Amino acid sequence: MVKVENIQESNLRPHRVLIAKPGLDGHDRGAKVIVRALRDAGFEVIYTGIRQTPEMIARAALQEDVSAVGLSLLSGAHMTLFPEVVRLLRKEGLEDVVVFGGGIIPDEDVSKLKKQGVDQVFGPGTPLSSIVGYLRERLEKKQ
Amino acid sequence: MKKNSKVSDAIAGVKRGDIASVSRALTLAADGRQEADELLKAFFKDLGRAQKIGLCGPPGVGKSSLSSRLISLYRKRNLKVGMLAVDPSSPISGGSFLGDRLRIQEHISDTGVFIRSIASRGMVGGLSNTIFSQIHVLEAYGCDKILIETVGIGQDEVAIARAADTVVYVTTPQLGDEIQAMKAGVMEIGDLFVVNKADLEGRDKAVSDIRSALGLGLAAPRVWEPPVSAVSARDGLGLELLLADLDRHEKYLKETPEGRRRLKNQCREELSLYVSRRLYRDFLSKVSEKDIEDLVDHKINLVDLASEILK
Ligand SMILES: Nc1nc2c(ncn2[C@@H]2O[C@H](COP(=O)(O)OP(=O)(O)OP(=O)(O)O)[C@@H](O)[C@H]2O)c(=O)[nH]1
Ligand SMILES: [Mg+2]
Numbered sequence: 001m002v003k004v005e006n007i008q009e010s011n012l013r014p015h016r017v018l019i020a021k022p023g024l025d026g027h028d029r030g031a032k033v034i035v036r037a038l039r040d041a042g043f044e045v046i047y048t049g050i051r052q053t054p055e056m057i058a059r060a061a062l063q064e065d066v067s068a069v070g071l072s073l074l075s076g077a078h079m080t081l082f083p084e085v086v087r088l089l090r091k092e093g094l095e096d097v098v099v100f101g102g103g104i105i106p107d108e109d110v111s112k113l114k115k116q117g118v119d120q121v122f123g124p125g126t127p128l129s130s131i132v133g134y135l136r137e138r139l140e141k142k143q
Numbered sequence: 144m145k146k147n148s149k150v151s152d153a154i155a156g157v158k159r160g161d162i163a164s165v166s167r168a169l170t171l172a173a174d175g176r177q178e179a180d181e182l183l184k185a186f187f188k189d190l191g192r193a194q195k196i197g198l199c200g201p202p203g204v205g206k207s208s209l210s211s212r213l214i215s216l217y218r219k220r221n222l223k224v225g226m227l228a229v230d231p232s233s234p235i236s237g238g239s240f241l242g243d244r245l246r247i248q249e250h251i252s253d254t255g256v257f258i259r260s261i262a263s264r265g266m267v268g269g270l271s272n273t274i275f276s277q278i279h280v281l282e283a284y285g286c287d288k289i290l291i292e293t294v295g296i297g298q299d300e301v302a303i304a305r306a307a308d309t310v311v312y313v314t315t316p317q318l319g320d321e322i323q324a325m326k327a328g329v330m331e332i333g334d335l336f337v338v339n340k341a342d343l344e345g346r347d348k349a350v351s352d353i354r355s356a357l358g359l360g361l362a363a364p365r366v367w368e369p370p371v372s373a374v375s376a377r378d379g380l381g382l383e384l385l386l387a388d389l390d391r392h393e394k395y396l397k398e399t400p401e402g403r404r405r406l407k408n409q410c411r412e413e414l415s416l417y418v419s420r421r422l423y424r425d426f427l428s429k430v431s432e433k434d435i436e437d438l439v440d441h442k443i444n445l446v447d448l449a450s451e452i453l454k
Contacts, residue, residue: 013174014237014262039238044262049245056251060244063258065166093163 014044015139016066020057021050022085023075030102031072037128041136054081058088061097067139068098078105078113086117098138102126150178154185157283162257165284169259172276175420183276186283191406193225193282193289194393197307201321204313205339206292207246208376214250216386217288225257225281226290229270232262239263243292257281270302272420275413278306304332305412308405309392311335314353316345322352330356333369335388341373341380349373367395426452 017038021031028050038045046064048057061069069089071082078101086099101113102122110121119138122131153171156164171179196213198206210226217224228243239262250256263271270293271277281289293303304310312333314322317340336357338349353371370388374381396402429452437443443451 014232014239014264035240039233039240040236042236042238044232044239044241044260046241046244046260048248052248056248059251060248062162063166064244064260065170 014042015068015135016044016046016064017068017070017135018046018048018057018061018064018066019070019072020048020052020060021072022052022054022057022081023073023077024051025073025075026050027074028072030074033128034070034072034102034131037132038135041132043135054084054088057085058092058094061089061094062092066097067142068100068135070135071099071101071103073101073103076104078103079109082113082118083116090117096142098135098142100131100135102131150181154182157186157280160285162254165257165280166259168280169277172280173261173264173271173273175273175276177424179273179276183279186279189279189282190410191282193278193286194309194389195278195289195291195307196389197291197293197303197310198313199293199303199310200313201318202294204315204318205376206313207243209313209337209339209374210243210290210292211247211249212376212379212382213288213290213386213389214247214256216382218250218253218255221255222287223255223285224288224290225259225284225286226292227259227261227274227277227281229261229263229274229291229293231294232264234265237264257284257286270306272416274306275409275416301329301332305408308396308402309334309389311337311389313337313339314349315340316343316349319345319349319352322349322356334367334392335385336369336371337385338371338373339376342375342378346373366399367392367401422453 019031019035019038021028031047035045035047046060046066048060057069057071069085071085073081082099082101089097089099098119099117100120100122101118104124105113105121113121120134150171153164153168157168168182171182198210200206207228210228214224214226226247228241228247230239230241230243232239241260241262243260244258247258250258259277261271261274261277265272274291278289291303291307310332312329312335314337316338336353338346338353350371350373357369357371372381372385372388374385396405434443434448438445438448
């Protein structure tokens with residue numbers, strides 16, 4: 001009990017993260033697995049569901065005041081959708097919200113996405129612990 | 144210094160109607176640290192401005208879907224709506240899955256609607272410790288209606304009644320046994336009872352079960368008889384009637400002493416939560432490892448140490 005309070009007092013309130021599925025495909029099993037892993041690792045995870053436009057994602061991030069936005073995508077439209085989310089977040093004034101993504105994304109696209117402000121990209125086989133570890137470290141650094 | 148300007152920027156922004164500022168203010172309010180005090184002071188005069196509608200009921204009965212429908216109806220009247228959707232934090236990891244937005248995302252591009260998901264962060268009773276502060280932010284932002292969604296099932300989960308003006312208890316025809324067993328706590332806090340998913344079988348039985356449960360053990364007739372309505376958030380049935388009941392309850396609170404009694408209870412509850420947070424903050428800063436050592440070594444007794452700390 002006291003331990004939890006202590007954590008909150010020491011500036012370490014749980015990080016808030018938004019997980020969303022842009023694009024048209026309706027499979028969100030992968031996204032839900034991430035949501036659960038992050039929750040179990042102590043994050044407050046907001047899940048907005050499938051078929052989200054970049055506009056919807058950016059506005060939800062704005063209202064929820066999250067530190068990071070995770071995008072899960074199978075459909076292959078990552079080169080347009082991921083950078084568009086980054087652009088809209090910045091436009092809303094959310095300068096330091098970390099954007100990361102997951103999906104089947106070729107290596108050559110990964111470096112292009114990073115140049116456009118996507119912080120990290122995870123391939124299909126990535127262990128959940130790597131994603132959780134990355135996010136924790138990344139957000140701790142930010143704080 | 145920098146922190147203070149962050150807070151005053153947020154205060155000014157909320158009054159201007161700036162969404163990013165509302166969002167930041169809600170975070171400051173949720174964290175409940177000392178820096179949020181200025182915010183509470185600045186927003187306090189908006190207290191009681193909005194009708195705060197609590198929606199509670201077992202998981203999955205359709206509280207979020209129903210909220211989304213109510214938001215649409217209020218928006219037709221051009222009212223500004225805020226929503227706080229509370230989900231429990233895991234006592235083990237401290238993490239939380241906040242999934243209510245799934246059903247409310249249709250309002251995301253409407254600037255007259257502000258939705259915030261909240262983790263209860265260790266508070267029992269289905270609310271978070273700082274929910275009142277967050278309500279003040281939404282009131283200062285100019286919301287006319289504030290919906291508060293929380294899981295509320297048993298007698299211990301009735302905290303919503305200490306924060307909301309109007310409590311809507313939501314259930315479904317599928318939860319027949321649940322209705323039979325509805326405990327006194329729930330029956331007493333509900334101002335309105337809603338059987339959602341009325342598109343499913345068993346609607347009429349559910350409604351009459353609730354009606355008879357409400358009638359049982361009543362000594363004197365009440366001034367406010369809780370209406371029981373059947374709606375379908377999926378098909379959009381019965382919602383206008385529910386809305387009329389919500390309006391009627393608001394009017395009832397305005398025109399009888401009950402409204403003021405509830406506001407007083409809300410103030411009492413908020414004050415007690417605030418004072419405990421402050422005391423706890425002071426406690427953490429005043430207690431040293433040595434004090435604890437002294438307790439273990441019987442050098443000071445608990446009562447004297449506590450008096451020392453509270454001085
Ligand atoms: N048949 C039917 N299904 C409904 C109705 N309203 C909601 N649902 C479904 O019930 C499920 C739960 O709906 P939610 O609105 O998320 O319920 P909730 O009470 O907010 O759930 P929690 O926040 O998880 O406790 C979803 O699959 C909805 O589509 C309704 O009127 N009829
Ligand atoms: Mg819900």
